[in-house]
Amino acid sequence: MERLPVRPRDNWREVAEEHGFTFHTPDGERYWDETHAYRFTLREIEDDLEEPAEELEQMCFEVVERAVGDEEVLGRLAIPEMFRGYVADSWRNRERNLYGRMDFRYDGTGPAKLYEYNADTPTSLYESAIFQWVWLEQAMEQGLIPEGADQFNSLHERLTGAFGRFGIEGPLHLACARDTEEDLGTVEYLEDCARQAGLATRRLFIEDIGLADNGRFTDLDDEPVRWLFKLYPWEWLMEEEFGSRIPGSGAQFIEPGWKAVLSNKGLLALLWEMFEGHPNLLPAFFEDDPKAASLGGRYVRKPLLSREGANVTFVENGRASTGLDGPYGAEGFVRQALAPLPSFDGRRPMCGVWLVASEPAGMCIREDESAVTTDDACFIPHFILD
Amino acid sequence: MKRSSRIALVMMGTSALTLSACEEPKTDTAIFETVEQCIAEQGITAEQCYGEFNAAKAQHAEVAPKYASRADCEADFGAEGCEVSPYRTNAGGSVFMPLMAGFMMGQMMGGRAYTQPLYRSGDDGKNFRTANNRSVGGAIGRTQVAERAAGRPAQKLYTQQRGGFGARARATGFRAGA
Numbered sequence: 358m359e360r361l362p363v364r365p366r367d368n369w370r371e372v373a374e375e376h377g378f379t380f381h382t383p384d385g386e387r388y389w390d391e392t393h394a395y396r397f398t399l400r401e402i403e404d405d406l407e408e409p410a411e412e413l414e415q416m417c418f419e420v421v422e423r424a425v426g427d428e429e430v431l432g433r434l435a436i437p438e439m440f441r442g443y444v445a446d447s448w449r450n451r452e453r454n455l456y457g458r459m460d461f462r463y464d465g466t467g468p469a470k471l472y473e474y475n476a477d478t479p480t481s482l483y484e485s486a487i488f489q490w491v492w493l494e495q496a497m498e499q500g501l502i503p504e505g506a507d508q509f510n511s512l513h514e515r516l517t518g519a520f521g522r523f524g525i526e527g528p529l530h531l532a533c534a535r536d537t538e539e540d541l542g543t544v545e546y547l548e549d550c551a552r553q554a555g556l557a558t559r560r561l562f563i564e565d566i567g568l569a570d571n572g573r574f575t576d577l578d579d580e581p582v583r584w585l586f587k588l589y590p591w592e593w594l595m596e597e598e599f600g601s602r603i604p605g606s607g608a609q610f611i612e613p614g615w616k617a618v619l620s621n622k623g624l625l626a627l628l629w630e631m632f633e634g635h636p637n638l639l640p641a642f643f644e645d646d647p648k649a650a651s652l653g654g655r656y657v658r659k660p661l662l663s664r665e666g667a668n669v670t671f672v673e674n675g676r677a678s679t680g681l682d683g684p685y686g687a688e689g690f691v692r693q694a695l696a697p698l699p700s701f702d703g704r705r706p707m708c709g710v711w712l713v714a715s716e717p718a719g720m721c722i723r724e725d726e727s728a729v730t731t732d733d734a735c736f737i738p739h740f741i742l743d
Numbered sequence: 744m745k746r747s748s749r750i751a752l753v754m755m756g757t758s759a760l761t762l763s764a765c766e767e768p769k770t771d772t773a774i775f776e777t778v779e780q781c782i783a784e785q786g787i788t789a790e791q792c793y794g795e796f797n798a799a800k801a802q803h804a805e806v807a808p809k810y811a812s813r814a815d816c817e818a819d820f821g822a823e824g825c826e827v828s829p830y831r832t833n834a835g836g837s838v839f840m841p842l843m844a845g846f847m848m849g850q851m852m853g854g855r856a857y858t859q860p861l862y863r864s865g866d867d868g869k870n871f872r873t874a875n876n877r878s879v880g881g882a883i884g885r886t887q888v889a890e891r892a893a894g895r896p897a898q899k900l901y902t903q904q905r906g907g908f909g910a911r912a913r914a915t916g917f918r919a920g921a
Binding site: 374375376377378399402475478479480483486487490491493507508509510511512513514515528533534535537539540543545546548549552553562563564565566567568569570571573575578579580581588589590593594596597598599600602664665667683684732741 | 744745746747748749750751752753754755756757808809830831832833875876897898899900901902903904905906907908909910911912914915917918919920921
C-alpha cells in the first residue's frame, strides 16, 4: 500500500457533471481529490481486506442471532423496548439487506482493524462505485497511472443484481432527508441501480411520508409505500412521531430492522466479547463493563449511536481530547482500544470496505488530517497493481 | 478482475436526458362517458360494455384521489364534481373524491390499456384524466392513448398526516448518511 501523486485529469469537473456527480466540491471544500491515489497489491486487497470483511460479516450475523434472542443484549444496544420484537422478526423472517461499509485501520502491514460498521446508512457510495471506476479507466487511458491496473470495485453490478433479488413488486420508494446534497446523491444513484434492475421507483423526502387511515405509509400521491429504501438511521426512525407505526405499516424497509444491531457501536463490544483476540478486531467494551479498565489510559470513547465522529473522545496518557460536539452519549458508550489512523505524508486514510447483500464488493478511501474521519474528509481513488 | 466489467447510469447525469426525449409509445383503447355510448359503438356488445364499466366502477373508490374537504376536492374537480368516499378521517369526518366521469376499455380493444375509471379536472374539463392524473385526451369512442398513461391505476389512500419523520435530522444538524 502506498500513496502516490497522480496528475489529475484536465477535464475531471466536466466528467463529474456529465455523470451526475454534483457534490464533488461541497461548499467550496474539496471532497473528490485525484491529485493522489493509493496503490495496493492484489494480495493486500484479497487477504487483508476482502477476506476479513467476509469473515467479519459472518461474525456480525452471530451477534445479531444472539441479540434477537436476548432481550438484555437489545437493551444494552439502546434499542427501544417496543422495537425489540420488530427487530427480531425482521431477522427471523430473513429480510434481505442491501449494503454496508466496514471502516478499517490498515496501512499495508499487519491485519486490518475494524473501527466500526456503517451497516445502516452509509454514503460515499456513488463516488466509490461510479466516479472512482471512471477515474481508473480514464487515468489508464491517459497514461496517468500504469496500464493493467485494477480496482476493488464490483459495486455497480452487485447493487443492480441485489435489487433484482428482493422480490419487490410494485414501486420501490427511496427516501432521504431534505437539504443534504450528498445523501440525495446516494439515493439518486441507488434509484438508478434499482431502475437498471427493472424496478419501478419513486423518490421522496423522509419528511413527506404520510400516514393513511389504514396504518399504511403514503407518498405525496397518496399511494401506499410497500417497499422503502430509507437513507435515514433506524435509531432516528424509531424515536420519531411515526416510529411507533412502523411495525403495523406493512412496509418492508431496506435496510431491514436488524441492521439496527450492527450500525451500533455496541456491536464492537459484542464482537470482542464473542470473538476475543480475533486479528481484525480491536479490544472493545461497554463502558460499564469492569473489563473496560483493561484498556488502561489509551482508548477511544464512542457513543453507541454517534454519527460522523460526533462526541467521540480520545484518551491517551490520561489526556482526553474530544472531536466534534454533538448530541450523543445519553444512550451509553463503548470504549475501544486506541489504534490511530496511519499517516501517509501526514494524511490519514481510512479504508472503507463495501458489502453488498453481505458480500465484499469494493473499497473507498477517505483521508483526513485529523485522527477522526469526519464529514470533511477527502475521497482518494485507489488502484490495484502488483 | 476485481471491478465491474461495465457501469451504466440511466437517470443520473446527461445521458438520462436523451432517454426521456424518446417518443412515448401509444396503445389502442376506447373511452366512454356512459355504458349507452359504449353499446352504440360498432363491434362492442352490451355485455362487454357492462363488464368493462362495472370493472372500472369497482376500482373507483380505491384509486380516486382523496380529500379531507369537499372544497379542496372541488378546487381540483370543479363545482359539483365530487362525492363522499367510503373513507373516514381520524376525527370521523367524510373523505371526498371526484365523481367518475367515464371509463377506459381494457385489452379487449386490442391494445395494452388497463380497464379503469376516468375523471375530469376543473381546469381542463374537455379532457379525461386517469386516477393517476394523466391526461388521455377528450375523444369519445375508439382512440389511442400513451401506453404509460393507460396502465393500472395505483391505489390512493387518504393520508391523515404527514411530517412524522425527519425531526431528528432537523434537530441534530447531522447528515443521516455516514
